[in-house]
Amino acid sequence: xxxxALLRQITDYANRADPYPLYAELRKTPVVRxxxxxxxxxxxxxxHSLLHDPRVSSDTRNLSPEAARTIxxxxxxxxxxxxxxLDPPEHDRLRRLAMRPFGPPHTPRRVYEMRGExxxxxxGLIDGFRDRGQVDLVDDFSYPFPVTVICRLLGIPRxxxxxxxxWADTIAASIDPAHGTADEREAQLQVFRQARTxxxxxxxxxxxxxxxxxxxxMLSAMAAGYGPDGQMSPVEMVSTSILLLIAGHETTVNLxxxxxxxxxxxxxxxxxxxDDPDLVVPLVEELLxxxxxxxxxxxxxxxxxxxxxxxxxxxxAPLWLVLASGNRDPQxxxxxxxxxxxxxxxxxxxxxxxxxxCFGSPLARLEAQLALTELVRRLDNPRLVEDPxxxxxxxxxxxxxxxxxxxxxxxx
Amino acid sequence: xxxxxxLNRCQGYAQCAFLAPEAFTMHGDEALMYDPQPDDAQREHxxxxxxxxxxxxxxxxxTDGALIAERAGASRVG
Amino acid sequence: xxxxxVDGSLEKLRREGHIVIVGASLAGLRAAxxxxxxxxxxxxxxxxxxxxxxxxxxxxxxxxxxxxxxADHTGLPRRRALDARWRLGVAATGLDLAAKRVxxxxxxxxxxxxLLITTGVRARPWPHELEADLDGVFVLRxxxxxxxxxxxxxxxxxxxxxxxxxxxGSEIASACRERGLDVTVVERGSAPLVGxxxxxxxxxxxxxxxxxxxxxxxxxxVTGLEGDSAGRLxxxxxxxxxxxxxxxxVVGLGATRNTEWLASSxxxxxxxxxxxxxxxxxxxxxxxxxxxxxxxxxxxxxxHPLFGYQFxxxxxxxxxxxxxxxxxxxxxxxxxxxxxxVWTPSFWSAxxxxxxxxxxVPPMADEIIVTQGSLDERCFTxxxxxxxxxxxxxTFDQAKWxxxxxxxIEQAAPFPPEFTxxxxxxxxxxxxxxxxxxxxxxxxxxxxxxxxxxxSDRRISFTPLHA
Numbered sequence: 039x040x041x042x043a044l045l046r047q048i049t050d051y052a053n054r055a056d057p058y059p060l061y062a063e064l065r066k067t068p069v070v071r072x073x074x075x076x077x078x079x080x081x082x083x084x085x086h087s088l089l090h091d092p093r094v095s096s097d098t099r100n101l102s103p104e105a106a107r108t109i110x111x112x113x114x115x116x117x118x119x120x121x122x123x124l125d126p127p128e129h130d131r132l133r134r135l136a137m138r139p140f141g142p143p144h145t146p147r148r149v150y151e152m153r154g155e156x157x158x159x160x161x162g163l164i165d166g167f168r169d170r171g172q173v174d175l176v177d178d179f180s181y182p183f184p185v186t187v188i189c190r191l192l193g194i195p196r197x198x199x200x201x202x203x204x205w206a207d208t209i210a211a212s213i214d215p216a217h218g219t220a221d222e223r224e225a226q227l228q229v230f231r232q233a234r235t236x237x238x239x240x241x242x243x244x245x246x247x248x249x250x251x252x253x254x255x256m257l258s259a260m261a262a263g264y265g266p267d268g269q270m271s272p273v274e275m276v277s278t279s280i281l282l283l284i285a286g287h288e289t290t291v292n293l294x295x296x297x298x299x300x301x302x303x304x305x306x307x308x309x310x311x312x313d314d315p316d317l318v319v320p321l322v323e324e325l326l327x328x329x330x331x332x333x334x335x336x337x338x339x340x341x342x343x344x345x346x347x348x349x350x351x352x353x354x355a356p357l358w359l360v361l362a363s364g365n366r367d368p369q370x371x372x373x374x375x376x377x378x379x380x381x382x383x384x385x386x387x388x389x390x391x392x393x394x395x396c397f398g399s400p401l402a403r404l405e406a407q408l409a410l411t412e413l414v415r416r417l418d419n420p421r422l423v424e425d426p427x428x429x430x431x432x433x434x435x436x437x438x439x440x441x442x443x444x445x446x447x448x449x450x
Numbered sequence: 451x452x453x454x455x456x457l458n459r460c461q462g463y464a465q466c467a468f469l470a471p472e473a474f475t476m477h478g479d480e481a482l483m484y485d486p487q488p489d490d491a492q493r494e495h496x497x498x499x500x501x502x503x504x505x506x507x508x509x510x511x512x513t514d515g516a517l518i519a520e521r522a523g524a525s526r527v528g
Numbered sequence: 529x530x531x532x533x534v535d536g537s538l539e540k541l542r543r544e545g546h547i548v549i550v551g552a553s554l555a556g557l558r559a560a561x562x563x564x565x566x567x568x569x570x571x572x573x574x575x576x577x578x579x580x581x582x583x584x585x586x587x588x589x590x591x592x593x594x595x596x597x598x599a600d601h602t603g604l605p606r607r608r609a610l611d612a613r614w615r616l617g618v619a620a621t622g623l624d625l626a627a628k629r630v631x632x633x634x635x636x637x638x639x640x641x642x643l644l645i646t647t648g649v650r651a652r653p654w655p656h657e658l659e660a661d662l663d664g665v666f667v668l669r670x671x672x673x674x675x676x677x678x679x680x681x682x683x684x685x686x687x688x689x690x691x692x693x694x695x696x697g698s699e700i701a702s703a704c705r706e707r708g709l710d711v712t713v714v715e716r717g718s719a720p721l722v723g724x725x726x727x728x729x730x731x732x733x734x735x736x737x738x739x740x741x742x743x744x745x746x747x748x749x750v751t752g753l754e755g756d757s758a759g760r761l762x763x764x765x766x767x768x769x770x771x772x773x774x775x776x777x778v779v780g781l782g783a784t785r786n787t788e789w790l791a792s793s794x795x796x797x798x799x800x801x802x803x804x805x806x807x808x809x810x811x812x813x814x815x816x817x818x819x820x821x822x823x824x825x826x827x828x829x830x831x832h833p834l835f836g837y838q839f840x841x842x843x844x845x846x847x848x849x850x851x852x853x854x855x856x857x858x859x860x861x862x863x864x865x866x867x868x869x870v871w872t873p874s875f876w877s878a879x880x881x882x883x884x885x886x887x888x889v890p891p892m893a894d895e896i897i898v899t900q901g902s903l904d905e906r907c908f909t910x911x912x913x914x915x916x917x918x919x920x921x922x923t924f925d926q927a928k929w930x931x932x933x934x935x936x937i938e939q940a941a942p943f944p945p946e947f948t949x950x951x952x953x954x955x956x957x958x959x960x961x962x963x964x965x966x967x968x969x970x971x972x973x974x975x976x977x978x979x980x981x982x983x984s985d986r987r988i989s990f991t992p993l994h995a
Contacts, residue, residue: 090932092900092909092949126951127901134479142467143476149468316494319501342947385506392928395504400468403502452605454584458846458874461927462883478881480925483591486584487601511605 045072048334048360049214049433055426057333057436058375061363068347076105076336076356077349080363082370082387084347088359089392093342096394097125101339102354114234117273120281123337126393133397135270136278139259140191141400149400152187156405159186160412168448172423175441179413180294181287184405188286191401192279193248193255201240206287208233209280213336214432234280241279242272256282282398290402292331292437294409297322299441300329300377301414302422307379308414315411321379322406326365326388328377333362333436335390361387362436418447451493452511453500455484459507466499466508474499541641542860545570548630548638550620551646551786552576554584554604555825555848559644561607562856572612573638575630577619580671586845588674589696590878593703595682599675620647623793625812628820641820642859645790645802645810646852648826649783649843654691659753664761666778668696677778685775687712689764691750693720695877697780698733702879705740712743712772714750714764717965725886725922727963728896729910732903732924736880753777783843785827795821801829801841806868808855822859824851833870834938835889835919844875872934876927882906885927888920888937891964897944898956901926909933912962913943 044064047053053060061080064070068081079085088094097119098106113119121132138144163179173179185206189199212230245261252258257279263269270278301308311317338357343350351357364387366374371381389396396402413420423442430439453473455466462480466473473488473496488496500508547563549556552574560572576582584602591597615632622631623643631637651667654660664685666677681688681704688704690697693715704711717723719730720737737744749767756762763773790797795818796811797803803811804823808830811817823830825848829841850871858866877884893912901908901924909929912920917940921933936945944959 087932087935090929092929092932092951093947095950127905127907130907130951142464142471143478146467146471146475150471316497319498323501341949383506385504389504391504395463400465400502403465403469407498452603454605456846456849457586457876458885460876461930462925477878478883478925480927481878481881481883483594483596483878484587485591485597485601486587487597487603509605509607511607 043073044070044078045075045358051429051431054429054431054433054436057362057433058366061360061366064360064363065367069349069351071349076358077351078358078360079346080360080367081347082364082367085359085361085364085387086391088338088344088346088357089387089390089394091344093340093344094357095125095339095341096123096129096337098123098337098339100125100341100354101356102352105339105354105356114231114238117238117277117280118271120277122281122394129393132270132274132278133393135263136260136282136397139256140397145259148191149404152191152401153404153408155190156187156408157412159183160408164412164416164448167417167445171446172442172444175298175413175443176291176295176438177440179409180291180298180441183294183409184290184402185287187401187405188283191256191286192282193253193257194244194283198240202237202283203287205233205237206284209237210284210288210435211432213434237280237283238276241276245272245275245279285396285398286401288435289331289398290405292329292435293322293325293402293406295438295441296329296331297325297406297410298413298420298443299422299425299427299438300325301410302420302443303425304377307377308420310379311410311414315415317379318407318411320381320384322403322410323384323386323388324377324379324381325406327371327381327384327386328365330362330365330386330388331435331437332388332390332396333434334358334360336434361390416449417443417445418449420445451490451496452487453484453496454486454509455482456507456509457482459505461505463504465502465504469502470495470499538860538862541570542566542568543570545641546573546639547571547642547644547859548573548575548640549644549646550575550630551644551648551825551827552578552582552614552616553646553648553825553848554582554845555646555648555852556644557582557604557606558849559646559824559852559856560610560612562853563860564608564610566857566860568860570641572610573615573640574612575615575618575620575632575638577617577633578670578672579617581616583671585669588671589668589699590703592674593678593681593700594706595678599671599678602671620789623790623795623821625794625818625821642822643820644822644824644852644855644859645827646823646825646848647786647789648848649785651779652781652784654753654777654779654781656752659755660779661759662753662755662761663759664755664774664776665753666776668700668778668780669783677776680776681707681709685709687772687774687776689714689750689772689774689777690780691764691777692716692780692782693733693737693744693746694723694780694782695721695875695879697778698737698879699877700778700780701737701742702740705742705880710743711741712745712774713737714748714766714772715744715746716749718746718963720744720746722963722965723891725890726893726896726912727965728903728960729922729924730963732906732908733879736882736906740880750777783826785841787827801827803839804828804830806831806833806870807858807866808851808869809858822855824848824855830869833868834872834940835892840873840889842871842873844873846874847871872938874934883925883927884922885930886920886922887930887934888912888918890920890922890962893919893962893964895943895959896962897959898953899945899949900929900951900956902953902955911936911943911945913959916943917941918943918945 064080068084121129248258249261336358389399427438427441467476474484477483500510582604587602592599619633629637651669687710690701690713693713701711701713720733722730752765754763785801787797802823808822809817810821810823826843829839831837832840851869854869874887890912893914895913898910907925909923909926918936
């Protein structure tokens with residue numbers, strides 16, 4: 039394939055339902071520059087090595103001036119970048135502080151002890167399918183489930199949850215590389231800025247409230263602050279909370295929906311899972327390889343010239359790591375285009391790797407495991423209403439917009 | 451049940467400590483301390499932890515002495 | 529596809545031969561499993577001087593001393609069923625190369641077609657025997673050692689003395705402090721870990737110890753241990769003239785290779801280990817490689833292409849496994865199918881809440897540069913250089929970056945590194961001397977020993993009169 043318009047092909051909505059043939063083409067040149075735009079890396083070992091390469095930066099302020107002009111997403115001048123867009127040591131400090139109320143070493147049991155609550159939310163949502171022969175899995179299940187969980191975890195009052203969805207959707211859409219005419223882009227940008235401002239001011243208020251009267255949630259813990267790293271500044275807390283909210287809203291929904299879609303396309307696997315619920319553990323790992331919710335990381339750059347796979351990526355160049363392509367690399371995975379639920383040695387890139395590995399991965403795993411086991415167990419004769427389903431526009435956070443599933447009844 | 455973690459492979463992602471906190475604990479931000487012989491009641495959690503390990507560093511023995519969780523195979527490093 | 533040899537003897541060996549493995553710890557067990565994986569269906573015998581099933585040692589100085597895991601709970605998981613004969617609790621006492629026989633302490637002997645030696649190392653005891661026999665003086669190598677030491681720590685001794693601040697000694701001190709016990713660490717070198725990681729990193733380790741309340745005394749030796757009339761340890765005398773009252777002393781002076789049983793065998797075995805080629809075949813004293821005796825694990829020393837083909841002895845967990853797998857494969861393979869053991873040295877240590885990892889051979893280095901993070905924050909990556917190339921790297925709580933440096937080492941990348949990294953601090957702008965002790969002076973627990981190019985080198989490298 040020529041290097042012409044690779045980026046446009048990836049963002050082209052026509053390729054959304056099945057981008058994998060495009061990735062296979064991409065892998066013929068492991069590192070390739072898109073016209074005068076970013077360097078795309080599509081093979082497993084090259085992506086893996088760059089994720090652990092200290093010359094690779096996640097901070098777009100390190101882009102060369104001409105490259106910086108091509109970046110579609112703008113930063114909020116009033117907020118510091120979230121840790122996902124920072125390098126060590128700032129990244130490490132903020133991530134460590136965010137981890138304190140979420141996981142080990144300080145709060146090792148929070149996610150573990152949410153299992154019962156997660157199970158109840160799942161059961162409640164599936165109970166809502168009763169007396170219906172067809173549901174939209176996205177609207178009726180995959181979206182409300184993780185959203186409820188992240189809101190409870192952070193401590194967002196339930197009555198405010200609905201307001202969040204709009205903000206989160208708008209902000210997540212902005213992660214998508216730019217498309218449309220200049221006027222359309224400007225209009226999108228306006229909507230995005232407004233959502234970001236509204237969300238930030240709402241969160242700032244809530245954090246202040248939690249600081250004064252803390253509860254058992256992550257916002258309260260962050261607002262209280264402790265430990266050798268000190269605490270986050272108020273604006274850092276807002277940045278971090280926005281990051282966690284968006285990630286909680288826009289990724290697991292795709293993991294669950296892609297999971298049901300894949301199972302319904304592979305009825306033998308669905309039956310195996312129904313017979314042996316423990317299969318869900320390796321199955322979700324395979325799903326993270328086969329249909330990862332985050333398809334690519336478009337925000338990286340280089341602090342030095344990097345020689346890789348016969349190409350020199352110059353300092354300051356924009357760098358895209360196409361995780362979903364690495365996951366299908368035949369140099370790393372046997373029979374990569376087959377969904378093998380108990381695939382051995384599955385070191386997929388679904389949660390990325392290195393210091394920027396997915397912060398919420400333990401929660402996402404647990405949610406997907408619970409969701410798929412219960413959906414498969416309880417839905418009688420589930421089948422796809424249309425295949426492929428309509429996809430969301432977003433090429434980075436890729437997943438169906440709706441997933442119609444018809445079924446004959448509900449088991450208890 | 452018996453298990454061992456290849457701490458050369460381990461990079462401190464702490465997934466096991468989330469999923470099976472009785473058997474795996476973080477000692478500081480990155481060092482893993484684990485119970486090499488957790489109670490059989492922990493089996494389900496331990497197996498989940500082994501599968502979730504991003505670097506496949508956890509080897510768990512089955513009841514019959516056979517391997518359950520595959521130790522890492524192809525890898526360029528480690 | 530099973531290998532085919534001209535006379536079919538290899539197939540016969542694979543089908544019905546007898547393989548004896550002397551040493552039933554990590555390397556021995558993994559070799560046995562690999563032999564079966566490779567399709568060896570003959571008789572497999574494992575000989576071990578300890579009465580226990582193969583067990584894992586790293587937890588002994590950490591989880592076990594902390595009381596989180598009982599000492600007899602570190603048994604190694606089996607990767608597969610073995611169908612082996614076990615001779616546990618019986619040491620091998622001799623080897624007859626001509627008769628292909630291993631002699632055992634109980635008078636029995638075992639004939640073999642192929643022999644694998646994985647006898648490992650043992651803790652170097654306190655050199656003064658009467659003092660070593662005092663009640664309260666311990667070493668830590670075996671599961672039984674750990675059980676005894678743990679029991680004594682449970683009794684709440686007023687103060688614990690750790691002699692030697694290598695990795696084991698430092699981990700013991702860490703466990704004691706975590707248990708709230710007073711600890712004095714006496715180290716002959718300028719800092720803890722100095723033999724393994726050099727003075728720059730050793731200084732960080734020293735601060736870490738002191739921050740955690742360790743009474744650390746460097747540049748000092750223990751000159752004597754003194755007991756009371758009942759034979760209980762009472763105090764230690766130090767070379768600076770001071771005396772420390774202690775109830776428990778743990779001797780962490782490194783390890784001795786278990787090769788004495790091979791003294792008159794004709795193998796190239798001595799205090800520095802057993803020399804073998806990159807395919808794990810043992811050398812005899814004449815420097816001729818044997819066909820049927822293989823070596824793996826801590827007791828082996830073999831030439832490494834990355835480090836000038838010097839013979840390396842590696843007391844590393846990962847090396848024991850990797851070398852055992854290569855040895856096992858080569859034992860039942862024809863010469864063209866044999867593989868070299870070219871493992872890049874790697875190890876870890878957890879102490880005082882910090883995860884320390886190393887790759888390469890730091891003691892070979894003359895310079896060091898902090899490429900990421902900061903020594904003061906105890907969170908950093910440092911690269912080691914030797915003659916203009918990267919030879920090793922160490923991380924403190926930065927393990928996720930280490931594999932990048934491993935590739936740099938394997939590609940013989942230039943030192944100091946010519947590139948910018950994330951989290952580069954002012955202190956990391958230029959290399960400084962790595963500050964290793966004089967290599968002719970033995971140090972505690974270097975974990976990697978470079979031992980020249982001679983397969984028959986039997987010089988004794990370390991005979992301490994005092995710590």
